[in-house]
Amino acid sequence: MSGVSIESVFKRYGAVQVVHGVDLTVEEKEFVVLVGPSGCGKSTTLRMIAGLEEISDGEIAIDGRVVNRIAPKDRDVAMVFQNYALYPHLNVAENMAFGLRIRRMPKDEVKKQITEVAEILGLTEYLERRPADLSGGQRQRVAMGRAIVRHPKVFLFDEPLSNLDAKLRTQMRAEIRRLHNRLGVTSVYVTHDQVEAMTLADRIVVMNDGNIEQVGTPMELFNNPVNTFVAGFLGSPPMNQIQGTLTDQGAQIGGHELRILGAASGQTGRDVVVGIRPEHISLEAGPETSPLPIALDLVEPLGSEALLHGSFGDTPMVLKVDTHGDVAHLSGVSEIHVPADLVYLFDAETGGAIRGQAN
Amino acid sequence: MSDEHTASIPKTEKSNVEVRHDRRNERLTWLIDHFKREWQIYVMLAPAIIWFLLFLYKPMYGLQIAFKDYSIFRGIDGSPWVGWEHFGTLFGSDQFVRAVWNTIKISALNLLFGFPAPIILALMFNEILNATFKKTAQTIVYLPHFISSVIIAGIVITAFSPSAGIVNTIIGWFGFEPIYFLTKPEWFRPIFIGTGIWQEAGFGSIVFLAAIAGVNPSLYESAVVDGANRWQMMWKITIPSIMPTILIMLIIRIGNIMEVSFELIILLYQPATYATADVVNTFIYRQGIQGGQYDIAAAAGLFNAVVAFVLVMTANSISKRFSRTSLW
Numbered sequence: 001m002s003g004v005s006i007e008s009v010f011k012r013y014g015a016v017q018v019v020h021g022v023d024l025t026v027e028e029k030e031f032v033v034l035v036g037p038s039g040c041g042k043s044t045t046l047r048m049i050a051g052l053e054e055i056s057d058g059e060i061a062i063d064g065r066v067v068n069r070i071a072p073k074d075r076d077v078a079m080v081f082q083n084y085a086l087y088p089h090l091n092v093a094e095n096m097a098f099g100l101r102i103r104r105m106p107k108d109e110v111k112k113q114i115t116e117v118a119e120i121l122g123l124t125e126y127l128e129r130r131p132a133d134l135s136g137g138q139r140q141r142v143a144m145g146r147a148i149v150r151h152p153k154v155f156l157f158d159e160p161l162s163n164l165d166a167k168l169r170t171q172m173r174a175e176i177r178r179l180h181n182r183l184g185v186t187s188v189y190v191t192h193d194q195v196e197a198m199t200l201a202d203r204i205v206v207m208n209d210g211n212i213e214q215v216g217t218p219m220e221l222f223n224n225p226v227n228t229f230v231a232g233f234l235g236s237p238p239m240n241q242i243q244g245t246l247t248d249q250g251a252q253i254g255g256h257e258l259r260i261l262g263a264a265s266g267q268t269g270r271d272v273v274v275g276i277r278p279e280h281i282s283l284e285a286g287p288e289t290s291p292l293p294i295a296l297d298l299v300e301p302l303g304s305e306a307l308l309h310g311s312f313g314d315t316p317m318v319l320k321v322d323t324h325g326d327v328a329h330l331s332g333v334s335e336i337h338v339p340a341d342l343v344y345l346f347d348a349e350t351g352g353a354i355r356g357q358a359n
Numbered sequence: 360m361s362d363e364h365t366a367s368i369p370k371t372e373k374s375n376v377e378v379r380h381d382r383r384n385e386r387l388t389w390l391i392d393h394f395k396r397e398w399q400i401y402v403m404l405a406p407a408i409i410w411f412l413l414f415l416y417k418p419m420y421g422l423q424i425a426f427k428d429y430s431i432f433r434g435i436d437g438s439p440w441v442g443w444e445h446f447g448t449l450f451g452s453d454q455f456v457r458a459v460w461n462t463i464k465i466s467a468l469n470l471l472f473g474f475p476a477p478i479i480l481a482l483m484f485n486e487i488l489n490a491t492f493k494k495t496a497q498t499i500v501y502l503p504h505f506i507s508s509v510i511i512a513g514i515v516i517t518a519f520s521p522s523a524g525i526v527n528t529i530i531g532w533f534g535f536e537p538i539y540f541l542t543k544p545e546w547f548r549p550i551f552i553g554t555g556i557w558q559e560a561g562f563g564s565i566v567f568l569a570a571i572a573g574v575n576p577s578l579y580e581s582a583v584v585d586g587a588n589r590w591q592m593m594w595k596i597t598i599p600s601i602m603p604t605i606l607i608m609l610i611i612r613i614g615n616i617m618e619v620s621f622e623l624i625i626l627l628y629q630p631a632t633y634a635t636a637d638v639v640n641t642f643i644y645r646q647g648i649q650g651g652q653y654d655i656a657a658a659a660g661l662f663n664a665v666v667a668f669v670l671v672m673t674a675n676s677i678s679k680r681f682s683r684t685s686l687w
Contacts, residue, residue: 050584051583052580052584072583073583073584073585077584078584079581081580082577083575085575085577085578087595087596087599089599098582098595099584099585099586102586102587102591146585
């Protein structure tokens with residue numbers, strides 16, 4: 001099977017260790033996204049899979065074969081780079097043919113491959129153009145085309161959309177996913193954009209400070225983050241996190257009692273972090289909600305929804321509410337309502353999840 | 360009817376003269392504002408402009424002596440015009456024609472061997488992975504540039520000396536007779552070109568190393584993943600990527616084609632090697648400074664400059680047409 005297996009992989013630059021024993025298995029045909037903030041080790045991990053960085057310790061296997069000491073060209077991977085890495089002096093067809101010509105593929109075969117891939121990517125009419133004469137999106141397609149023509153076992157994407165504007169990024173994101181569905185090649189994709197991760201991935205790997213924090217499907221991670229880092233990283237806007245103490249019925253936060261369904265019993269007095277997703281907060285009281293006062297300082301209309309920024313005590317809070325076509329009434333909001341079944345709890349000391357979303 | 364028609368033209372419409380006047384005023388206002396805003400830039404630019412005016416443009420006034428029977432006692436303005444007479448004299452002189460041919464031959468050889476040398480050196484430096492070795496090698500090859508041409512010539516003369524020179528010593532080890540290199544016209548050009556490469560290739564490689572440093576590292580990484588080896592990366596990425604720099608340097612070099620390293624030739628040549636070593640600049644030096652024929656020397660100098668101008672213009676337009684790279 002043409003999956004990727006990473007076992008206890010470390011990366012050190014001199015005395016500085018940047019990847020601390022990563023373990024990960026990417027199944028055949030799976031689309032796995034490594035996501036995390038800058039400097040978390042996601043690109044280094046990807047480059048170790050590609051062979052562009054040596055592994056300090058551990059083992060990487062592609063298609064069941066350990067590749068630690070195998071040159072990048074013999075790993076049968078193709079990589080798409082953040083800045084496209086197109087050869088400026090070659091036209092689109094020559095750029096796409098580069099890897100094939102290096103491998104001495106017959107000219108007819110090269111031409112056939114390029115024609116096919118150009119067709120898939122809508123590049124047929126640009127084959128004679130140089131990268132400088134293409135738009136950002138077209139360049140990105142050429143970079144992907146160059147990877148596709150090689151028919152590798154694994155695609156590696158290193159933040160391929162970060163140089164594109166927001167609209168094009170959304171468009172290309174969908175194209176990448178469609179392409180993956182069509183080609184079915186095992187893919188490892190690095191991004192710092194959680195929206196990209198959520199929309200593209202079969203499974204997301206959240207990395208932080210050289211460690212894997214959590215691996216799972218987008219919804220698993222969204223609904224059941226293992227710690228405050230994952231909870232804060234996935235979701236837009238991120239989850240509100242408020243310090244509190246467990247009580248019999250829920251949690252005490254900033255002098256207010258917050259009812260929580262299924263709160264861990266027998267742990268009264270335990271210091272916790274209460275997590276509330278912005279979209280779970282309501283402006284109207286319900287049968288299972290707890291009211292909290294909020295000092296609103298900004299309303300950001302998004303159309304059908306609006307983001308309300310304010311603070312609960314000293315803790316900044318964001319909530320996402322429906323506008324019903326009008327935002328004027330939102331500026332007067334002074335109380336919010338938190339549903340008892342949609343509250344997350346994390347240990348105040350370790351940040352580890354005590355409970356995820358109650359289902 | 361006519362009066363009515365004239366009266367119907369709006370009074371606000373301005374004549375062409377007025378429009379031109381307004382535009383001139385607008386430009387002037389813009390220029391004054393621009394100077395007020397950006398005066399620091401012009402202050403910084405001033406020394407360079409003054410230098411150009413004093414040392415390159417002002418001497419051009421003296422170029423007219425190429426067309427005059429110049430006498431230092433009568434001065435430039437007092438000397439009578441003689442038209443193209445000096446040019447006729449020059450082209451009628453075997454020595455000058457020989458100097459022109461020698462200049463062309465030496466320059467062509469220099470272009471052939473001396474121009475690629477720093478590029479090759481830069482490519483070789485780029486392939487050295489050990490940082491210490493790379494720095495040491497670079498320092499060693501940069502050094503000759505900082506040594507005076509007089510010392511360089513001294514080293515060359517000593518190295519090729521028939522009695523104690525290292526070259527003849529080695530030749531002697533193989534049982535051959537010593538060769539009087541610097542007195543033989545056929546050896547002058549190889550020695551001169553070789554010395555030039557030794558002295559300047561290292562320093563000249565800095566420009567190309569800088570160009571190589573500017574190549575996007577992802578191109579190499581992408582090529583590595585695609586399966587290219589170092590040789591293929593050099594040919595397919597490095598050289599094409601630095602081609603604009605190579606072309607610019609080539610155009611500059613072509614512009615200086617008539618300016619072969621005058622000092623080194625003066626220091627290395629001797630009457631026995633004039634047949635291959637005497638170039639236009641050394642001819643000018645002998646005629647003008649040593650022989651006191653400033654007008655003939657000025658004519659030769661002007662000829663040199665015109666040829667260089669034509670060459671640089673041609674090279675620039677060819678480069679512009681075929682590679683989109685040009686000096687202007």
